[in-house]
Amino acid sequence: MATAAIAAAPATAVTAPRLKVGAVTAGLALILLTTAAASLSLGASGLLPWELFSRDLSPAERAILLDIRLPRLLLGALVGASLAVSGALMQGLFRNPLADPGLVGVGAGAGLGAVVAIVLGGLMPAAIHAATGMYLVPLFAFFGGWATTLILYRVASLRGQTSIATMLLAGIVLGALAGAATGVLVYLADDNQLRDLTFWGLGSLAGANWTKLAAAAPILIAGLALSPLLARGLNAMALGEGVARHLGVPVEGVKRGAILIVAAMTGASVAVSGGIGFVGIVVPHILRLAIGPDHRSLLPTAALFGAALLIAADTVSRLVVSPAELPIGIIMALIGAPVFLWILLARRATMEI
Amino acid sequence: MLLASGLSVSLGRRPVLSDVAFEAQPGQITAIVGPNGSGKTTLLRMLTGDLAGQGAISLDGDTPATMAPRALAQRRAVLPQATAVGFPFTLREIVRMGHEAGHAAHRPGIVDEAVAEVGLSRKIDGFFHDMSGGEQARGHLARVRAQVWEPMRDGRPSWLFVDEPVAALDIGHQLQVMTLLRRFADAGGGVVAVMHDLNLTAMHADRMVLMDGGRIVAAGRPTEVMTDPLLSSAYRCRLCVNTAPPKGIWLLPQAAALA
Numbered sequence: 001m002a003t004a005a006i007a008a009a010p011a012t013a014v015t016a017p018r019l020k021v022g023a024v025t026a027g028l029a030l031i032l033l034t035t036a037a038a039s040l041s042l043g044a045s046g047l048l049p050w051e052l053f054s055r056d057l058s059p060a061e062r063a064i065l066l067d068i069r070l071p072r073l074l075l076g077a078l079v080g081a082s083l084a085v086s087g088a089l090m091q092g093l094f095r096n097p098l099a100d101p102g103l104v105g106v107g108a109g110a111g112l113g114a115v116v117a118i119v120l121g122g123l124m125p126a127a128i129h130a131a132t133g134m135y136l137v138p139l140f141a142f143f144g145g146w147a148t149t150l151i152l153y154r155v156a157s158l159r160g161q162t163s164i165a166t167m168l169l170a171g172i173v174l175g176a177l178a179g180a181a182t183g184v185l186v187y188l189a190d191d192n193q194l195r196d197l198t199f200w201g202l203g204s205l206a207g208a209n210w211t212k213l214a215a216a217a218p219i220l221i222a223g224l225a226l227s228p229l230l231a232r233g234l235n236a237m238a239l240g241e242g243v244a245r246h247l248g249v250p251v252e253g254v255k256r257g258a259i260l261i262v263a264a265m266t267g268a269s270v271a272v273s274g275g276i277g278f279v280g281i282v283v284p285h286i287l288r289l290a291i292g293p294d295h296r297s298l299l300p301t302a303a304l305f306g307a308a309l310l311i312a313a314d315t316v317s318r319l320v321v322s323p324a325e326l327p328i329g330i331i332m333a334l335i336g337a338p339v340f341l342w343i344l345l346a347r348r349a350t351m352e353i
Numbered sequence: 354m355l356l357a358s359g360l361s362v363s364l365g366r367r368p369v370l371s372d373v374a375f376e377a378q379p380g381q382i383t384a385i386v387g388p389n390g391s392g393k394t395t396l397l398r399m400l401t402g403d404l405a406g407q408g409a410i411s412l413d414g415d416t417p418a419t420m421a422p423r424a425l426a427q428r429r430a431v432l433p434q435a436t437a438v439g440f441p442f443t444l445r446e447i448v449r450m451g452h453e454a455g456h457a458a459h460r461p462g463i464v465d466e467a468v469a470e471v472g473l474s475r476k477i478d479g480f481f482h483d484m485s486g487g488e489q490a491r492g493h494l495a496r497v498r499a500q501v502w503e504p505m506r507d508g509r510p511s512w513l514f515v516d517e518p519v520a521a522l523d524i525g526h527q528l529q530v531m532t533l534l535r536r537f538a539d540a541g542g543g544v545v546a547v548m549h550d551l552n553l554t555a556m557h558a559d560r561m562v563l564m565d566g567g568r569i570v571a572a573g574r575p576t577e578v579m580t581d582p583l584l585s586s587a588y589r590c591r592l593c594v595n596t597a598p599p600k601g602i603w604l605l606p607q608a609a610a611l612a
Contacts, residue, residue: 014479016443095439236450238439242403247454247500248426293440 019290021297028304032077035308039073039315040065072208076314077307078220079205079273082265084306085227087280088298090149092234093258094156094167097285097343101266102277104171106148108178110263110270112185113144117271119185119193134215142219142267148174149259204327205273205314216272223265224303230257231295238293276329278336279306285343354378355412355512355543360399362406369395370406370567377560379413379510379543382534384554386547386578387564388588393547394434394516396564400545401431401514413509426454429512430497434520438481444468444492445477451496467499468492470533472526490521494530504542512543520549531557555579563587 057065083101090099090106101107117140121129132139152174156167186197233254236244241251269276283305284298291297310328313335317328360373370392377383385393398404402417410417417425430451438447448464456463468477471491476484481492494515501511513534519527527550535557538544548554554561554575561578563571565587571578584592 013475013477014483016441016478016480018443097440232453235442235446236454238442239436239447239450240439242433243431243436245403245422246401246426246429246431247450248423249454250422288441292446293442294446 016292018292021291021301024287024291025297025301025304028301028308032304032308032311035311035315036073036077039076039311040069042315042319067209071210071213072205072314073311075208075213075216075272076205076311078213078217078224079269079276080279080306080308080310081224081303082220082269082306083276083279083310084283084302085224085299086262086265086269088284088295088302089227089230089234089258089262090280091284092230092237092295093153093255093262095238095240096167097288098281098340099167100278100280101145101149101262102275102280104152104167105174105178106145106152106171106262106266107270107275107277108175108182109148110141110145110267111275112178112182113140113142113267114138114271115182115185115197116140116144118196119189134211138215138219138268138271140267141271142264144178145267145270146260146263148178149263153255153259204317204325204329205310206325206327208272212272216268219264219268223261223268226257227261227299228296230254230261231299234258234295235293274327274329276310276332278332278340279310281343282336282339283309285339355400355410355545357400357408357410360396360406360408360410362395362399362404368567370399373408373567373569375400375562375569377543377545379512380538380541381559382538382544382546382557383560383562384546384548384558385562385564386549386551386554391564391587392567393564395567397514397516397545397547401429403431403433412512423454426500427456427506428501428509429514430455430500432493432497432513432515432518434516436493438489442481443478444473444481444484444495447481447492448477448496448499452499452502455500455502463499463502467495467502470498471495472529487521487523487526490518491526491530494518494533498533498537501542504537504540510541510543511537512545513537514545516547517549518546519553527553551579551584 087100090101090104091097093099101110114137117137121136129136152167152170155170186194189197233244233249233251236247236249237251237254239247244251244254283302287298287301287305291301310332313331314328317326317331320326355375355377357373357375360370360375361368362370373392373396375396385396387393395404399406399408400410402410412429415428417429420428445464445468448467449459449461452464452467453459465474465477468474471494473484473488473491473495476488481489484492497513497515501513504511515534518534519530522530531553534544534546538559546558548558558575560573561571561575562569563578563583570587571583579594581592581594584594
């Protein structure tokens with residue numbers, strides 16, 4: 001029979017180089033714990049790591065730890081996890097490893113939403129303030145990010161196929177438009193608002209406190225918890241929307257879910273920490289090389305890796321020019337931009353972008 | 354049994370299918386043939402719900418359009434002409450997607466068997482994008498086979514809808530794939546295939562549906578459809594059907610094309 005004859009001429013088996021998911025997860029968890037401990041103990045105040053355990057801390061040192069470093073650590077972990085998972089979700093949605101909320105204008109859209117809330121918040125009816133409370137800025141950032149993602153998907157996807165060139169170009173245009181609108185609002189802002197905007201726009205965890213954490217954490221945790229539900233659907237979407245449908249995936253639901261979660265997490269992250277780029281590109285890309293593109297393992301490991309990376313970058317940002325701080329956005333761009341170029345070069349060799 | 358009636362669809366103002374009635378029996382390979390642009394793929398895409406249009410479709414008494422996606426995926430699998438894979442998945446991961454779509458409980462052995470069936474066992478843990486075009490086509494066939502692994506399930510037939518499953522393949526693998534589809538049909542499953550190679554179709558199909566200009570111009574056993582006048586008129590060139598024992602038919606194209 002034909003089958004037997006063809007199967008009977010095998011050479012050596014081909015195996016894709018992959019690491020074990022369990023080992024990578026454990027390793028990342030360990031790295032996360034280590035960076036968290038380092039972040040908690042290192043800083044301008046001169047508290048050393050081992051002093052955490054070796055002596056009683058003064059009230060001032062206790063305050064530094066509990067009211068400054070701890071909320072900053074938690075916020076950094078949540079924001080880093082959210083940015084990495086948002087990147088992975090967005091790349092799954094667009095079937096391309098170069099899609100990142102920061103690059104394709106979603107971050108800028110969320111930023112515009114946040115600036116609207118900061119600058120025009122005072123003009124809004126009291127009922128809105130009463131209803132939203134401290135969630136006003138994250139909420140507007142969410143709407144900004146959501147609108148941008150919807151427009152982007154409409155423009156870049158036609159009959160279930162995504163044009164990457166269109167996506168990136170549309171992202172640039174949407175980002176420019178949101179940036180221009182943001183600029184207009186900055187002109188309108190008063191001195192107090194300007195100070196808020198400047199701190200926020202650099203992309204930094206410097207303003208972290210328990211209030212900010214309380215505003216962003218529920219949204220980020222909800223997004224992180226819900227994203228694994230999309231994993232099977234996103235795997236199937238890698239074969240195109242048509243095939244995903246035949247694989248029993250409710251494609252419209254997966255798309256809508258991914259867009260909502262990305263917008264919510266990007267919005268909340270941008271609202272509390274400004275625009276921190278490249279986490280969503282670097283983390284999923286390295287993990288796909290290590291453990292493969294299966295979203296069921298990619299999403300949880302991306303959360304761990306993203307959290308560890310942002311905490312590490314934040315710790316570095318506090319230390320290099322101590323006692324001043326380098327905005328974390330700068331550090332992430334220094335790490336992320338070369339990685340992005342590397343992806344471009346590697347893909348150029350193997351497939352069309 | 355797959356029953357469709359009144360299928361019509363237009364692209365812009367141009368009708369691509371006009372009032373087509375179609376049926377396919379489980380346990381058979383039903384091949385849709387016809388010249389380029391005759392509406393073969395459009396008909397298949399309407400039957401699989403990829404293309405919206407007018408008409409009614411029933412699959413073993415159920416209406417696919419109103420079934421839950423998951424339930425439908427357990428009864429039928431669809432192989433389009435080409436499928437691009439967006440990320441560096443391995444062949445095993447791709448085939449497992451098919452298997453998990455069709456089965457609530459994951460049985461890893463089926464993935465290996467489906468890959469062995471298309472002769473790609475030694476590449477099962479390699480990257481899908483490293484395989485050649487023909488190997489990728491067979492890899493996707495293994496994926497849809499793993500999805501509807503059992504030709505009969507709970508007393509109901511499973512269905513395979515395939516669009517030009519042998520287009521990218523050499524003659525040995527063409528036979529391999531047609532044999533695979535034959536076995537699926539012989540075990541009770543239903544196969545609907547868009548085909549280009551008339552000789553291969555004549556050898557393996559139980560029923561042929563000949564399309565031309567968005568209509569079905571002939572349907573029946575290969576010997577009924579593969580006649581000189583029917584084929585010559587549909588394909589607009591002089592074709593001559595020859596028969597050979599025991600059940601072979603083959604076709605010799607003649608030099609001069611019809612006007």
